[in-house]
Amino acid sequence: MHTAMSQSPPKFYLTTPIYYVNARPHIGHAYTTIVADVIARRSRAQGVDTWFLTGTDEHGQKIERSALAAGVPPQQFTDQVSETFREPWRRMGITNDDFIRTTEPRHKQGVQKLFLAIKEAGYIDLQTYTGAYCVSDETFVDVEPGSPCPECGNITEVLSESNFYFKLSAFQDKVLALIESNELLIEPDTLRNEVLSFVRGGLKDLSISRTSIKWGIPVPGHPDHVIYVWLDALANYMTAVGYGSDAPEDLEKFNRYWPADLHLIGKEIARFHCIYWPAFLLAAGEKLPKKIAANGWLLFHDSKMSKSKGNVVRIETILDAFGTLCPATPLLSPSPQVSSFAKGGGPASSLLSSRSEAKGSAVAFGISVGLQPHELATENEGALAPAPPTKAQQDLFASDVLRYFLLREVPYGQDGNFSLEAMVTRYNADLVNGYGNLVSRTLTLASTQFHSDTVCPAEPWACQEFEANPEDEKTSVVEMQSGTASVIAEICNLANVDFDFYMRQTEFHLALTEIYSRISVVDGYLSWHKPWKLAKSTDGPDRKKLIEILYTAAESIRIITALLYPILPYATASVWRQLGLGDIEEAARTGQLKDLQWGGLKPGTRLGPLAPIFPRADKGLTAIMMQMEQDQNTPISHANAAHDAATSTLSEFPEMSLASATVPHEQSVVPSVESVVSTSPSDASPQITIDDFAKIELRVAQILVAERIPKADKLLRLEVDLGYEKRQILSGIAEWYTPEELVGRRIVVITNLAPRKMRGLESHGMLLAASTEGGKPHLATFADSAQLPLGSRLK
Ligand code: ME8
Numbered sequence: 001m002h003t004a005m006s007q008s009p010p011k012f013y014l015t016t017p018i019y020y021v022n023a024r025p026h027i028g029h030a031y032t033t034i035v036a037d038v039i040a041r042r043s044r045a046q047g048v049d050t051w052f053l054t055g056t057d058e059h060g061q062k063i064e065r066s067a068l069a070a071g072v073p074p075q076q077f078t079d080q081v082s083e084t085f086r087e088p089w090r091r092m093g094i095t096n097d098d099f100i101r102t103t104e105p106r107h108k109q110g111v112q113k114l115f116l117a118i119k120e121a122g123y124i125d126l127q128t129y130t131g132a133y134c135v136s137d138e139t140f141v142d143v144e145p146g147s148p149c150p151e152c153g154n155i156t157e158v159l160s161e162s163n164f165y166f167k168l169s170a171f172q173d174k175v176l177a178l179i180e181s182n183e184l185l186i187e188p189d190t191l192r193n194e195v196l197s198f199v200r201g202g203l204k205d206l207s208i209s210r211t212s213i214k215w216g217i218p219v220p221g222h223p224d225h226v227i228y229v230w231l232d233a234l235a236n237y238m239t240a241v242g243y244g245s246d247a248p249e250d251l252e253k254f255n256r257y258w259p260a261d262l263h264l265i266g267k268e269i270a271r272f273h274c275i276y277w278p279a280f281l282l283a284a285g286e287k288l289p290k291k292i293a294a295n296g297w298l299l300f301h302d303s304k305m306s307k308s309k310g311n312v313v314r315i316e317t318i319l320d321a322f323g324t325l326c327p328a329t330p331l332l333s334p335s336p337q338v339s340s341f342a343k344g345g346g347p348a349s350s351l352l353s354s355r356s357e358a359k360g361s362a363v364a365f366g367i368s369v370g371l372q373p374h375e376l377a378t379e380n381e382g383a384l385a386p387a388p389p390t391k392a393q394q395d396l397f398a399s400d401v402l403r404y405f406l407l408r409e410v411p412y413g414q415d416g417n418f419s420l421e422a423m424v425t426r427y428n429a430d431l432v433n434g435y436g437n438l439v440s441r442t443l444t445l446a447s448t449q450f451h452s453d454t455v456c457p458a459e460p461w462a463c464q465e466f467e468a469n470p471e472d473e474k475t476s477v478v479e480m481q482s483g484t485a486s487v488i489a490e491i492c493n494l495a496n497v498d499f500d501f502y503m504r505q506t507e508f509h510l511a512l513t514e515i516y517s518r519i520s521v522v523d524g525y526l527s528w529h530k531p532w533k534l535a536k537s538t539d540g541p542d543r544k545k546l547i548e549i550l551y552t553a554a555e556s557i558r559i560i561t562a563l564l565y566p567i568l569p570y571a572t573a574s575v576w577r578q579l580g581l582g583d584i585e586e587a588a589r590t591g592q593l594k595d596l597q598w599g600g601l602k603p604g605t606r607l608g609p610l611a612p613i614f615p616r617a618d619k620g621l622t623a624i625m626m627q628m629e630q631d632q633n634t635p636i637s638h639a640n641a642a643h644d645a646a647t648s649t650l651s652e653f654p655e656m657s658l659a660s661a662t663v664p665h666e667q668s669v670v671p672s673v674e675s676v677v678s679t680s681p682s683d684a685s686p687q688i689t690i691d692d693f694a695k696i697e698l699r700v701a702q703i704l705v706a707e708r709i710p711k712a713d714k715l716l717r718l719e720v721d722l723g724y725e726k727r728q729i730l731s732g733i734a735e736w737y738t739p740e741e742l743v744g745r746r747i748v749v750i751t752n753l754a755p756r757k758m759r760g761l762e763s764h765g766m767l768l769a770a771s772t773e774g775g776k777p778h779l780a781t782f783a784d785s786a787q788l789p790l791g792s793r794l795k
Pocket of ligand 1: 264
């Protein structure tokens with residue numbers, strides 16, 4: 001057995017805290033869980049046998065009282081609330097391998113075994129103690145009973161009990177040595193120092209049983225005592241991987257995964273994890289975890305986001321609101337098969353892989369595909385017609401945005417203010433204008449350039465130097481150097497190393513900063529070489545240049561996308577498919593996302609069907625989310641009978657009524673933010689609701705440029721100004737309007753129409769015009785349009 005183990009691949013066992021089920025989860029809980037998921041995904045992609053555990057902490061006085069207040073038996077109560085934690089993790093595609101509940105038999109038997117092991121080693125005895133007890137923290141504290149708890153400020157109660165005591169004091173030196181030597185790593189450093197000074201201040205023995213509480217695990221042989229909730233809770237990290245069971249597969253699992261490599265926690269529970277837990281394990285003769293890393297607090301309105309303060313932001317708000325931006329996914333199959341995620345995780349991979357079956361579009365990098373533009377259009381608009389996103393896809397998309405924001409905005413280990421407005425701003429700045437824009441400008445150009453190329457050889461994909469434009473006097477030497485393909489290649493190879501360095505240090509914000517500096521360099525490279533200006537040449541040196549530039553950009557995107565995968569699993573899956581590389585989950589499993597080297601994108605790779613990645617978020621989204629948060633205590637109009645049934649038993653516990661209010665995902669809680677992605681138009685003009693109308697975004701725009709398109713008699717190419725952005729729109733009005741009479745006119749544009757391609761050009765939006773059958777379309781306009789700011793919305 002030991003020989004076999006030494007040959008097995010490396011393992012990595014990581015955990016989150018198990019969350020109390022006395023209230024519904026909020027984005028503070030999501031934060032720690034997201035960090036764990038990012039680390040787990042990255043670890044798996046590195047080929048490491050990874051086990052990721054989360055769960056719920058369901059015993060103790062706090063839970064007992066919450067159940068009482070809700071008027072339901074504790075077991076029923078914890079069953080309901082535990083589900084409200086599983087639910088958001090599922091929606092977010094969290095890939096936990098197991099979910100432990102402390103009320104499960106496997107956990108109970110493990111906790112009792114641990115208690116006995118410590119007792120048999122001589123570290124537990126029975127004593128009587130009277131003191132101040134903090135119910136909120138489930139711990140005796142060193143203050144006068146009735147005065148506030150020094151940790152959380154809640155009023156303590158007097159408690160006198162004959163309890164089992166754990167000889168914590170006997171472990172003071174050992175725990176100190178462990179931490180000082182970094183055998184037990186604690187991060188961040190500031191927290192390590194706090195823990196060290198706490199230990200140096202002296203450790204007192206710890207009461208580890210209660211007779212005043214019924215809702216817990218009985219002390220073996222003493223049914224009137226239940227085991228202290230923190231000993232019970234901490235033991236989950238072992239019981240979940242088989243401790244306490246004699247079944248051979250459990251023993252094997254325990255030997256394989258224990259000790260944990262990383263316990264992720266919030267900083268307020270450091271004492272329990274960094275002092276009590278190692279001491280319990282030392283006493284029981286078990287191996288110690290290797291590292292404990294704590295995140296700081298997410299603050300909302302400048303204080304810790306917490307259920308007791310009520311200043312929380314719900315995960316559902318973020319998912320429902322950002323989910324509306326989720327773009328359509330191009331499909332080949334009209335009804336994709338959706339299977340469930342294999343290892344207890346989210347549905348991301350299966351949803352995406354069902355789509356990855358889609359054969360490549362008519363676009364190929366540098367090889368012959370021999371399709372004419374009109375054939376391309378047919379294929380794009382027919383078999384590859386985009387399907388509106390499912391609710392599951394919307395959730396995964398929104399989850400990406402939350403993941404990105406939390407990791408980029410808050411330096412891990414520090415406190416950070418959470419703001420909905422900052423989230424929308426960062427989304428637009430980094431994901432829309434940064435990564436998303438780089439991908440679409442590159443792939444759109446590649447798709448329009450290479451589709452009808454019948455002669456382009458594969459060979460020019462190899463990196464070949466060509467001079468930066470020396471005529472441009474404004475170009476600095478740095479710009480000229482970074483303008484060459486080999487420099488970009490080097491920068492991307494280095495990105496791999498730098499990103500890895502910061503990810504290992506859990507400095508996610510710095511890892512992402514590294515990525516973003518690369519995105520800017522590649523963006524600068526494109527702007528400098530202006531490949532769209534070379535686009536007209538079909539052979540010769542310009543053509544060669546064009547191919548090299550686009551390859552360089554696309555290959556940079558491949559590397560950046562592989563690095564971003566653990567943080568943006570949904571969006572990177574889409575980009576991976578569009579690059580023609582198939583299913584990113586498969587790529588992660590087969591090692592294609594590790595040890596990235598320039599040149600991995602093979603010449604001749606066929607692009608997949610293109611699709612938008614990150615549509616722009618309207619500033620109004622912040623207001624919508626705020627409204628959703630405000631509305632959380634008002635009845636949900638759409639909620640159905642299932643919701644009523646779920647909440648009826650909890651009506652005396654208002655916080656819990658919402659915790660159990662599982663609104664079916666097919667329905668949006670707030671109608672005004674329902675998906676804006678349109679389905680196919682109907683000829684029959686059925687009645688629509690005001691909500692349907694609200695889906696159509698009409699805005700005032702001004703025509704800046706109008707020009708004819710060669711060989712297209714009916715089409716005009718327009719550039720319109722929406723105030724907040726400029727767009728290209730193709731319109732079939734060439735028979736009735738000359739370009740000259742259009743420039744300068746203020747018109748109405750449907751702005752949230754999915755972009756489509758005509759004659760190889762992208763059209764993003766539509767003009768509003770009225771016409772009789774076959775007659776001249778009269779453009780909708782305003783009598784007093786000069787007073788209207790561009791971009792004003794029509795309602
Ligand atoms: O403490 N900012 O459970 P809990 C950042 N059951 N992280 C936050 C946060 C915030 N505002 N709010 C919550 C318990 N968290 C025990 C743990 S483990 C053996 C037992 C995260 O429901 C953070 O990880 O109070 C914190 O430690 C955890 O949720 C607390 O969850």
